[in-house]
Amino acid sequence: MTDFLDACRAIVGAANVLTGTDMAGYLTDWRRRFTGSARAVVRPGSTEEVASLVRLCQEHRVPVVPQGGNTGLVLGSVPDESGAAIVLSLARMNRIRAVDTINNTMTVEAGCVLEAVQNAAADAGRLFPLSLAAEGSCTIGGNLATNAGGTAVLRYGNTRDLCLGLEVVTAQGEVWDGLRGLRKDNTGYDLRNLFIGAEGTLGIITACVLKIFPQPQAQLTAFAAMRSPDDALALLSLTQERCGAALTGFELMSDFCLQLVAKHFPQMRLPFPQSYPQYVLLELSDSESEEHANQLLEAVISEALERELIQDAVVASSIAQSKALWNLREHIPLAQAEEGKNIKHDVSVPISRIGDFIRDTDVLVEQAFPGARMVTFGHLGDGNLHYNVSPPENGSPDAFIAHQEEINRVVHDSVNRFGGSISAEHGLGALKRDEIRRYKSEVELSLMRTLKQALDPHNLMNPGKVI
Incomplete structure (x- = not known):
């Protein structure tokens, strides 16, 4: 092992x-429920260094666990307890390589923090919407x-939809340069989409070409x-x-989500003096003008009130008010964490x-575990x-967490x-690797x-994750 680490x-x-x-900060997952072990945490500063490290790991048959910000929720970016792997942290690879405002693309390295990518786009007069x-x-x-989702998938799609090209170090330590900023490229298998969403199990993404967009003239909340x-679904269709x-x-x-926020963050004001069963936070981004956006939103709210799809509504009149409304939504997971241990599900239907899903599943959970409280948002x-x-x-x-599998x-x-x-935007990682076998066909798994x-014939790329 000494020779390997010296190399x-x-x-x-x-x-x-x-x-x-x-290594401590790299070995424990975001929710602090699991701590793995590793030979070392290695922090390359370039694609060439990543490739050299992967070739070295192939030579010594050392597993590689790629890691970015380690914010995942399914144990996808931390090593297991064997201590056999290295954690390959991409944090040093954080350069914005290029911004092309004519092609509306940005080329960035994999270690760039998302907020830095957003800010770089804004500095160029563009929007990166993830x-x-x-x-x-x-x-x-x-x-x-x-293949992270977030709050703007409805308009812009998941991360997959925001990426045009990739640079990837393969499991053999070769570099695939697919950093092409093309919207159309019909020349064979779509390798880009093969690596996106694979959670580092097929190769290591080191850079990418991202789509950027013109900044909207107005955003209303x-x-x-x-x-x-x-009623929320009817409002969605109307809008x-x-x-x-x-x-x-x-x-x-x-409503229970907002009550948790109010309980644990009393400084945050709820938007209505009384409670209602459900709430929707909606945002319009208009390319024409703020006046046009206001007209659209006012017309929708008025019609929804007339049709009794909504019982009440508030429209943010400033950026500060808009942020306050979004803060209510974003503090739900924090409030649930303050409330205590809980069981998370990231699902799509x-x-x-x-x-129908919420109604039926609420009944099933209550029947099986009386008194359980559903924190439903998304x-x-x-x-x-x-x-x-x-x-x-x-x-x-x-005692409740002991029933997590049930x-x-x-x-x-x-x-x-x-x-x-059973996984909409968090991935499978190690947490759901075995669970997915119940729901995918044998053909798909094969x-x-x-x-x-x-x-990855030697199973060295993030082993024990996804499959």
Whole structure:
């Protein structure tokens, strides 16, 4: 092992090979529920160094766990407990290589923090629309590895849809330069989409070409109260009919979500003096003018009130008010964490079936685990729900968490009955690797295994994840 680590130091410099207690922050997952072990954390500064390290790991048969900001929620970016692997941190590879405002593209390295990519686009008078709660610490490489979603998928798509080209170090330590800023390239297999969403199990993404967009002339935010998810779906259809592509965000949250925020963050003001069963936070991004955006939003709110799809609504009149409304949504996971241990589910179902899914699954969970509290929120516009379950108010959190597999089974079986997916935007990692076998066909699993075997025959790329 000493010879191997010395060879790593020769490639990246001794200061960028961490061992012992210096590795601590890289070995524990974001939710601090699991800590793995590693030979070392190695921090390359270039694609060439990544390739050299991978070739070295192939020679010594050392597994490689790629890591960006380590903000994942499914144990995809931390090593197992064997101590056999190295963690390959891409944090030093954080350069914005190029911005092309005519082609509306930006070439960035995988270690760039998402917020830095957003800011670089804004500095060029453009918009990079991917937006996540962890955008101040997650990296674009991790976003691509998990095909992250966020709040603007409804208008702009997942990270996959925002990427035109990749640079990848293969499992053999070769560099595939696919950094082409082309919207059309029909020349064979789509290798780019093979690596996106693969969670580092097929190769290591080191850079990418991203789409950027003109900055909208106006962004308006509204918060609406309603009786049920079905009314929220009707409001979604109405808003899409009246506003088209201007609708960029449409978030659903239950009253219990807001009550948790109010309980643990009392400084945050709720938008209404009374409670309602459900709420929607919607955002319009208009390319024409603020006046035009206001007209669109006012017309939608008025019609929704007339049709009794909503019971009340507030429209942000300033950037500060808009941020305050978005903060309510973004503080839901933080409030649930303050409330105590909980069981998270990142699921998707066809948008038209979300109301039925919530109703049916709520009943099933309550029947199996009386008193369980559902913290249901998410990106209604693209069918992605965070269907989280908290223990009964006066129950034992540890006793409740002991039933995690049973609760997962209730929720995931319900997702499957509704034609959905048990992972919408977080990936599979190690946490859901075995669970997915219940819901994918043997044909699909066999195809995935064939790809893995072909591209990584020695199983050194993030082993134990996805498949």
